[in-house]
Amino acid sequence: MFAALILLLRIYKMKKKIVIIGIGGHAISVTNVAISCGMSIIAYVDDNKADMRILGIPVITKQQCLTAYPNANFAIAIGDNSVRERVYNEYLLEFPNSSFPTLIHRSSVIGVGTVIGNGTVVMPLSHIGPNSSVGDFCILNTKSSIDHNCSMKSFSSLAPGVVCGGNVKVGLRSAVSIGAVVKHGIVLGDDVVVGANSYVNKLIEDNVVAYGTPCKKVRTRNKGDVYLA
Numbered sequence: 596m597f598a599a600l601i602l603l604l605r606i607y608k609m610k611k612k613i614v615i616i617g618i619g620g621h622a623i624s625v626t627n628v629a630i631s632c633g634m635s636i637i638a639y640v641d642d643n644k645a646d647m648r649i650l651g652i653p654v655i656t657k658q659q660c661l662t663a664y665p666n667a668n669f670a671i672a673i674g675d676n677s678v679r680e681r682v683y684n685e686y687l688l689e690f691p692n693s694s695f696p697t698l699i700h701r702s703s704v705i706g707v708g709t710v711i712g713n714g715t716v717v718m719p720l721s722h723i724g725p726n727s728s729v730g731d732f733c734i735l736n737t738k739s740s741i742d743h744n745c746s747m748k749s750f751s752s753l754a755p756g757v758v759c760g761g762n763v764k765v766g767l768r769s770a771v772s773i774g775a776v777v778k779h780g781i782v783l784g785d786d787v788v789v790g791a792n793s794y795v796n797k798l799i800e801d802n803v804v805a806y807g808t809p810c811k812k813v814r815t816r817n818k819g820d821v822y823l824a
Contacts, residue, residue, distance in 0.1 A: 613668040613696070616640045616682060618647070618654055622672035624737075626650065628698045628716055629670060638664065657689070666692045671714060671732060676768040677786075677819040679732055680750045683714065695732070703735075712749060724761065741765075742779070754791070766801065770822060775810075788822045 613634045615622050618641045626636055639654045641647075647654040660667070669686060673679040686693065695714035699705065703717045706725030714732040717723070721735045724742040729735070730749030739753035742761040750768045753759070757771045760779030769787040771777065777795040787799050790806025790813075799805050804822070805812045816822075 611635060612637045613670055614638045614640060614660060614664055615670050615672050616686070617672035618644055618649055619672070619674075621674045622649070624718060625670050625672040625698065625716055628700045628718060631700045631702075631719075632696075632698050634668070634696075634698075637667075661689060665690060668694050668696050669714075670695070670698060670716065674734065674752070675821070675823050676750045676752055676770055680768065683732055706743065718755075730767075748785070768818065772806075786816065786818045788816065 611634050613629050613636055615625055615636055618639045622639060629636060636652050638660065639649055639652060640657055640660050641654050642656045644654050645656045671679050671682055673682055697711050697713060697715050699717040700719045702719045703721040705723050706727060708726040709723050711729045712731035715729055717735045718737045720738045722740040723729060723735065724745060726744050727741055728746040730747055732750050733747050734752035736753055737755040739755060739757040741759040741763060744761055745759055745763045747765040748767040751765045752770045754771060754773040756774045759777040762780045763777050764782045765771065766783050766785035766787055768785060769783050771789045772791040774792045775789050775795065781795055781798065783789065783799045784801035784803065786802045788804045789795055789810060793806045793810040794808040795810040802815050802817065803812050804814050804816050
């Protein structure tokens, strides 16, 4: 009986540990959210910066991680939506028994009836309105807000200070940049990038870069085009 309790305690402790993929500024922000969730960071992963330490925590290679933590909880701390999707697919193949928990900062507000997918990170002071749907591996950055009955498809992101009205739909891998405002009922297609401080008051079709007040199409883009400098 005592041995079983010890085993359960060890399993519980492992569930509260997490490995963060990436070591940039976004990784520090994800660290902050993970700690708010009561988790402890046991390593960062970056093949090019192994043997460093961040916040006193070691940076290791993916191969070292595979040897030491094959069944780990992971957080993908990569801001670019397409790159985050690619890295997830790589880790899913190489770490088939791993988990990608949802991380929600305790200062954020989540409405009733809302569903949030695996691997999504909700940063401090964010708001997700009732009856909304947030897909897998999304980012809702600091003080971002979506209102009631909104949806975000997987791997999409809202930058700090983004405000969306009710019934807004954000497409797959789409990114809404810092301080933008999206009017209620607006649909953003897949692989869209909305520029900073824009006001979006009409549909934005797939594969478009748009910005301005009001927001207008500037050019088309391909999936995976770099948009974060």
